[in-house]
Amino acid sequence: xxxxxxxxxxxxxxxxxxxxxxxxxxxxxxxxxxxxxxxxxxxxxxxxxxxxxxxxxxxxxxxxxxxxxxxxxxxxxxxxxxxxxxxxxxxxxxxxxxxxxxxxxxxxxxxxxxxxxxxxxxxxxxxxxxxxxxxxxxxxxxxxxxxxxxxxxxxxxxxxxxxxxxxxxxxxxxxxxxxxxxxxxxxxxxxxxxxxxxxxxxxxxxxxxxxxxxxxxxxxxxxxxxxxxxxxxxxxxxxxxxxxxxxxxxxxxxxxxxxxxxxxxxxxxxxxxxxxxxxxxxxxxxxxxxxxxxxxxxxxxxxxxxxxxxxxxxxxxxxxxxxxxxxxxxxxxxxxxxxxxxxxxxxxxxxxxxxxxxxxxxxxxxxxxxxxxxxxxxxxxxxxxxxxxxxxxxxxxxxxxxxxxxxxxxxxxxxxxxxxxxxxxxxxxxxxxxxxxxxxxxxxxxxxxxxxxxxxxxxxxxxxxxxxxxxxxxxxxxxxxxxxxxxxxxxxxxx
Numbered sequence: 001x002x003x004x005x006x007x008x009x010x011x012x013x014x015x016x017x018x019x020x021x022x023x024x025x026x027x028x029x030x031x032x033x034x035x036x037x038x039x040x041x042x043x044x045x046x047x048x049x050x051x052x053x054x055x056x057x058x059x060x061x062x063x064x065x066x067x068x069x070x071x072x073x074x075x076x077x078x079x080x081x082x083x084x085x086x087x088x089x090x091x092x093x094x095x096x097x098x099x100x101x102x103x104x105x106x107x108x109x110x111x112x113x114x115x116x117x118x119x120x121x122x123x124x125x126x127x128x129x130x131x132x133x134x135x136x137x138x139x140x141x142x143x144x145x146x147x148x149x150x151x152x153x154x155x156x157x158x159x160x161x162x163x164x165x166x167x168x169x170x171x172x173x174x175x176x177x178x179x180x181x182x183x184x185x186x187x188x189x190x191x192x193x194x195x196x197x198x199x200x201x202x203x204x205x206x207x208x209x210x211x212x213x214x215x216x217x218x219x220x221x222x223x224x225x226x227x228x229x230x231x232x233x234x235x236x237x238x239x240x241x242x243x244x245x246x247x248x249x250x251x252x253x254x255x256x257x258x259x260x261x262x263x264x265x266x267x268x269x270x271x272x273x274x275x276x277x278x279x280x281x282x283x284x285x286x287x288x289x290x291x292x293x294x295x296x297x298x299x300x301x302x303x304x305x306x307x308x309x310x311x312x313x314x315x316x317x318x319x320x321x322x323x324x325x326x327x328x329x330x331x332x333x334x335x336x337x338x339x340x341x342x343x344x345x346x347x348x349x350x351x352x353x354x355x356x357x358x359x360x361x362x363x364x365x366x367x368x369x370x371x372x373x374x375x376x377x378x379x380x381x382x383x384x385x386x387x388x389x390x391x392x393x394x395x396x397x398x399x400x401x402x403x404x405x406x407x408x409x410x411x412x413x414x415x416x417x418x419x420x421x422x423x424x425x426x427x428x429x430x431x432x433x434x435x436x437x438x439x440x441x442x443x444x445x446x447x448x449x450x451x452x453x454x455x456x457x458x459x460x461x462x463x464x465x466x467x468x469x470x471x472x473x474x475x476x477x478x479x480x481x482x483x484x485x486x487x488x489x490x491x492x493x494x495x
Contacts, residue, residue, distance in 0.1 A: 010227050014195030018188050025177075025184035032173050039169065043162040046100055050155035053096045054148075060090040061148035064117070065141035068124060072134045080125065087121060097151065101162075106154045113147050116140060202226030202234075209237045218245035262306055270299040325474055326366050328357040328391055328398055335370045336389070339378055347384040350374075354391040357398035360474040365445045369453070372438040373402040373467050380406035380465065393473060397451070400469040408463050414455060418443040446471070 063086055071079040094114050098107065120140045123133060202224050209222040222241050224234025273296040275281065277289075284292065336350055343350055359366070377387045381404045388403040409417060420440040446453045451471040458466045 006227055006229055011199065014191070014199065018191045018195065021184040021187040021191070025180050028180055029177055032177065036166070036169060036173060040166055043166055047155075047159035047162060050097065050100050050158050051152075053093050053100075054152045054155040057090070057093045057097065057151055058145070058148040060086060060093060061113075061141075061145040064090060065145050068120075068137055068141045071124070072137060083121075083124070087117070090117065097155075100155075100158065102154065102158060106151070106158070109147065109151065109154065113144060113151075116144050116147070120144070198226075202230045206230070206233065206237070209234065209241075213237070213241055213244065218242075218248055263303070266299060266303055266306070270296065270303070273299060323360060323362060326359050326361050326363045328359060328366070328400065328471070329354045331363065331367050331370055332389060332391060332400070335367060335374050338371070339374055342375075342378050343387075346378070346381070348378055348381050349384075349386045350389065351386060352389040352391075354389070355393060357391055357393055357471075358474045359398055359449070359471045361449045361471070362445075365448070366471075369442045369445050369469065370400070370402075372442040373400075373469065376438055376467075377402050377404035377406070377465070380404060382406060396473050398471045398473050400471075401466065402469075403458065403464060403466045405462065405464040409455060409465050417455060418453070442469075 064083065067079055067083045067086065070076070071083070091114065094110055097110055102110070120137055123140075124137060126133070205222075205224045205226075209224065212220060212222070218241050222234060222238040224231055224237070226234075273292055276284065276292045277296060332352060332354055336352060339350075342348075374387070374389070381387055385405040387405070388401070390399075390401040390403075392399050418439050420437060443453050446469060449471055451469065453467065453469045456466050456468055458464060
């Protein structure tokens, strides 16, 4: 598709092409109206001429009849001369009528009238008229006057015929104008739709490119078609995408290198703290054991922070090759088993009621979502508390509820709990403060799977936080329910 150099020129070109059919229809309408007006004017002029000429012909015929009758009575040669002058006017009037658009019968009637007048005039000029000539002349001119009078009706019919012709022409013109207006409107509409699509295409491509970069997708090249200035804008966006992609790769390499460099000495410090804690180097005094405990807990916190940073950086998207069916029941059971010791240490009971739910996604990322929710609930639950996990299906979505009995989340913290590195109140009972990335990672993974996660109020009015996770099902709810619900029971360990 050819595009002008400028987007503005392209819009003006589209406007011009869309306007051309309408302009053509308007010009054709003006020309048709002008043609109809000219025809109407000619028809009115011809009707006026025909009416005037027919009346003159009748008056001249009656005058000729009167002169002939006078001449027959008076036998005055001067009357013959007057007749000759008047006869010229009669013949001119007949010629005028002959030039009008009369039908064949009317033309034949005019020719017959002229022949009769010539024959009677020849008889009138004869010096020695035969017997009965006077009567023949009187009757002949009387008949000629009657024939001239019939021409008035003939010209009236001519006027009526012209009026009918104008009405027919107007009706045909109206139909033609209607078809022309419809065709022009359809052509203009098709051109408008075509140019709207051609104009919207580069704009849509720009919008997709901006959305692509807004979603941190720098792997797909940006290509924008259209006028030169729009293509130039697309090229600048492609340059920006390439630059951001390079920066992201540099960031990935930096994080991998930093994490590797940090983990090596951190592992050594942690192993040393574990050895001291196990009294491998000998007995420790109470003060030394407290120092070892602080070192050990801070190394664990630092290791968790490094892992959270790496995990959060990988939450941009779900890799296509990792997608597959995921049984949420199995994921929840696995996460509960992994946190069994942490819950046992604080006498926390985990009550789970799970309905079979199958989704399509990345099993490890789904496990990370549930792990963050459950670890957060264990972290803030009081000693000997209870955590409720409920998995159900609502329509085409799987719904996972994680409810703890902790202090809950304050109104000031609610708008920010899913933000990166945001830390609310410290964990109770002096537990190590988190990195503020757990819920942010859970939210990013959830969005990548087409779901959502939200904090809602507990319906029973008790203290604690209630997180609800929505994920789209890969199988209709009815088929899942037909497979039955299999609760995993409760996890309760006594210390």
